[in-house]
Amino acid sequence: MLSTQQRAARSSFFLVFVLLVLATTITRNVEGHVRLECPPPLSGKTGEKIGPCDVSTDDGLLQSFPLQANALNTVTWLESISHPGAPVRFALSREGGGDSNGGEAATGFETCLLLDHIPHDALSRPTYRNESSWHRSSITLWIPDVQCERCYLQLISVMSDAAHGVPIDTKCAYRANTNNVIEIAETPESDFPACPAVYHSCSPVSIDGTIPRNDMDVCNTTEFEDQLGWPLTPRDNPDLYEHSIYYNRGDVGLYSTTDATLRFVGSPLTDATCTNTKYCDPDVSFEEILAIPDAAAYISLEGSCASVVKTKVEAYVPPAAAAVDSTINSSTSSSARTLTQLMIPATTATLTLLLMILFLGK
Known part of the structure; x- marks a missing residue:
């Protein structure tokens, strides 16, 4: 006894x-800070810093989401903790690469940037533990003439403020986790320190083009920008918009509250207007530098994800549970x-x- x-x-x-x-x-689904929404991501994680994806290995349970080649495709993402001025970048892996161990995905993303310097929505104020409050943003990408059965659409979000290791008036460069495999796209990054905090999210996708992804050494990002009429490019402003290089809180935007599309681009945040690491009141801190034309291709709603912008934000459902x-x-x-x-x-x-x-x- x-x-x-x-x-x-x-x-x-x-x-x-x-x-x-x-x-x-209770807390299994509330990791900060950003993840893809549509196409569906490999996991519900929003705080994966190692990369290049949000999981180390793709278990294959999630079906590849079809994207149209040579066409506009809208994508959406969710923010669980707001980070003012933090840009988003999209890239495409080679065929079949979904691990974080220096394989095809780890090196392939840096050879195919689809769009960079997508501004952060200054109106984002999600509640971390309430997934239905997570803040949605959208952008429309140009998907080139690529063929793949299962490649990966990668979203990265760069924490570009001093609190995350990027001092005021400085820049950082995104360093992919490639196990020291050096890619062409990494060459210009050597002049700047690595961005200390970057979040990763990936979606498996299929694309119905004619050129196998693995036959493309380097994608033509400039062509994709031209197809969209994208204004935030190295040609327009090399000080702010060099690919994979990010200025302290340099990517600020205002998005529509009805369809989550980009409407205005602002100048970089400064300590004179905001020092808060989670929210900067746009009435005080937002200084408009560009109004987005209504006919801009990158805010048109196209493809299978377009209808998502009108729906309620829902909690992530794992493929097995679904x-x-x-x-x-x-x-x-x-x-x-x-x-x-x-x-x-x-x-x-x-x-x-x-x-x-x-x-x-x-």
Whole structure:
């Protein structure tokens, strides 16, 4: 028989265990700071700093999302913690590369930049633990004449403020995690220190073009910018918009509150107008330098993701869970579906309670 003291100690230990389990369950989907929304990402992570993607290995559960070659394709992303002036960049991997170990994806992204220096929305004010409040932005990319069955659309978001290691009036360069594999696109980065904090998110995509992605050594980013009429290029302003090089809080924008499209571009933030690392009131800090034309290709809504901008932001659903939910929906009645779906989130709590009963009863 256990003594009273032994039982008390055992109970305390188990209580701590239960709390840890519940805490893990509650917080499993609330990692900061940004991830793709459409096309769907490999994971729900928004805080992956290592890169080049948000997972180390692609398990293949998520189907490749079709993009149209030689066409405009709208994409959307979500921010879970706002970072004023933090730019977004999109790139495309080689065929079949989805790991972070120096493989095809790790080197391929730097050879095919689709669009860079996409401004951060100054209106972004998400609540970290409420996924439905995460802030949506969108942009329309030009997808070239590429053919791939499963390559990866990569989003990176660069924390370009002093709090994240980029001092005022300085620049940093994005350094891909390539296991020391040097790519052509990395050459100009040597003049600037590496950006210390960069978040990564990737979506597996298929593209119906004619030129195999692996046959393209380097994509023509300038051509993609021209197709879009993109104004934030090295040709227009080399001090601010060099590819993969980022000025302290240099990419500021205002997006539409109805369809999440870019409407205005602002000048870099300064400490004179804002020092907050999570929100800068645009009424005080935003200085317009460009109004986006209504006919601009990069804010047109095109492709399969275009309709997403009108929908409510929803929590991430892993591919396996989505498959289970699809099976439930197709094979059960409405009442049975409701009961089953209610039971799934309760599983962890139920098992914990049963373990506690068994544990304390000994």
